[in-house]
Amino acid sequence: MHFTTLVASVTALAMSVSAVPSPATPANTRYVQLRLYGEPGCSAQNLGELGVYGDYVNSCQSFGDNEVESVSFEYAINNCTVSVYTGDSCDAGAQAVALNTCLSGDEEFHSYEVFCSSL
Template sequence: MALPTTDTRVIQLRLWGETGCAENNMGELGLYQSGLDECGTFAGPYAIHSITTYYVVAGYAAQFFTDSNCEEGVQNVTAPGCLDGDTAFASYKLVSN
């Protein structure tokens, strides 16, 4: 049995291998307060071409990047919806909004 944690999930996402947020489901990703301002990469051999955001807690935003260093091609997400990229997303970051 897992012990309770004080870390709060502030953004919930689903990753897709195709544009349109409907095909090639790559799984879910939760962003937690403890990961604030840390660059994360999408590991694995598959490219992420769209992202469904299910919820965003007020005061936070997710940033998605086209490079693996959280520097290039940034797109900000502050509300639920579908994000399509012209280029595959390679990294992400949770930020204060």
């Protein structure tokens, strides 16, 4: 009877070890979450959330074809910060977005950069 219990315990342990998720790496870690809007004020024309992962940190990124007029900075880890730009290549109209706030500009935002000093 003890042998059967031992076999069952070892089998259960082996199955639980294989179910443990792999550790997060910088490439697949969500450092920042933004929500984009097509109107000022972060209330109308919700364009959806934008999760920024390790591969997109500390470099300029485009909002693509989205007409972004306001940005809500919803979540960050490692004290990451966000700047949005009116220029396509993070080259004009820089504005910092504070965590848990909405930023609306006089012009559409075309690019953004997430800065994480720990990476």
